[in-house]
Each structure stands twice: as C-alpha cells, then as structure tokens.
Amino acid sequence: MKRAYHNYWVYILTNKPNGTLYIGVTGGIDDWMERHIASEGSNFTTKYNLKILIYCEEFQYIQEAIA
Template sequence: MANRAYHNYWVYILTNKPKGTLYIGVTGGIDDRMERHIIGEGSKFTSKYKLKMLVYYEEFQYVNDAIAREKQLKNWHREWKINLIEESNPNWLNLWKQLDSETSSE
C-alpha cells in the first residue's frame, strides 16, 4: 500500500435534536462512518439514542491529533460542547448533507 502525503481524519459531534444527546467520535472516513450512523450501525450508543445529525466536525491530517482532540472534547463540560457547536452552527443544522455534497464533487 502506498503512503499518502495527506489523509483526512475527522472529529465529529452527532445529536438527535438541538441541544439533545451528544456523541463525539473520530474517524478516518467520514462518508462511510456517517452512512453507518444513519442506518443505525455506527455504534450502540448512537443507535440507541438515534443520533444522526452531524452538527460539528474538525478535520485533521494526522490521526494522533484527531484522537487527542476527541479525548479533549469528551472531557469538556456539556455547556462547553454546546458553545463550541453554536459558534459555527448556531441553528444546529445537519451539516452532513452539505458536507456530502462538497465531498461528492471532488
């Protein structure tokens, strides 16, 4: 397998409704991971609480940076996570459709 100069890793937050249950995850393939969450196979937690709305994400080149950020966010107070989401997505829009259309044109 050839080494790539750049690879995308994502830290993301899912919810079921604005200010609802939050899930923070990390992945090397956001397209596949979101599709799995949407059909209820992403994780037991996301399936149980029907977490299918992508409300926040960050992109990283290195997996270690993504994992470190995921751990950092998981240790934050709930209010801090909500503030982080609302800084870039004040209306709690589902960013997945927008992100999907951006990545499909490449």
C-alpha cells in the same frame, strides 16, 4: 501504497436540540455518517438515534484529531 496525506475527522452527532451528544473520530467521515444514518454505527449512536451532524473538523494526523 502509502498515502502522503491522511484525513481524519472529529465529529459531533446529536438526536435533537439540547439532546444527547456523541463525539467521534474517523478516517472517513462520508462512510461513517452513512453508517450512523443507517443505524449501523456504534451501539450508543443507534440506541439514542444520533444522526444529526452538528460539527466536524479535519486533521492530517490522528494524534491531533484525538487531542
């Protein structure tokens, strides 16, 4: 079944104030954040312990989220 509305998210993670930043795009922010918190996200986020969500914005189309 094809969905009429999609949810894509742009998000920014950090490890501390003025620390390392990571910008990501996902179709499921809840699931993806659980992975980051469990250190099962990308190698970069695991290496720098990026688990603090400082920004997220929702988009309907993936092209808009990436732009």
